[in-house]
Amino acid sequence: EAQVTQNPRYLITVTGKKLTVTCSQNMNHEYMSWYRQDPGLGLRQIYYSMNVEVTDKGDVPEGYKVSRKEKRNFPLILESPSPNQTSLYFCASSTRDRVHEQYFGPGTRLTVT
């Protein structure tokens, strides 16, 4: 089954404790992206990657890092999480020639206390 998976689905952590949210897709997509969803704001792009070893900032990259060492994986790293990063995070992927037709993962709900 074609899908985007994220782990963990739920995470509660404390300020400053480094964490990684994994994202993996099995569709051989070149393009991958991370969004965060906050009430009243919709989804906002954090980072995106056009292909392996090619990443760039979205609208809200502060406090986040990403890497794209393999085509299928695009982990989101929070080196020192803060409470304002409490949010619902979505990973998405697509082919490079149809970048806007994105398939979304199920989401990761992160709470930072």
Added chain:
Amino acid sequence: AQSVTQPDIHITVSEGASLELRCNYSYGATPYLFWYVQSPGQGLQLLLKYFSGDTLVQGIKGFEAEFKRSQSSFNLRKPSVHWSDAAEYFCAVGAQSNTGKLIFGQGTTLQVKP
């Protein structure tokens, strides 16, 4: 700057009634337009998309949307709502093709009364 506005935060309709969810966008060129649905605890599922051509587009689950350039709108419609349609709906515009970024509206929560 590109933006998407969904004027209705919350809408309640009776099962079997018709539905229209509003979406207005601001974008300099011909936009790529999307509607996504998010059921509780689920990711986003693409309902339909508009790239060019016929301004009335059909999607999954009986939804359709009409692109009106003069009104900068892309409203979502369904003739008869089912209880399973209760969810949050997001309109999005595809910005700058080299980033693949989707700009989302704030979302509209649909409640369906029996």
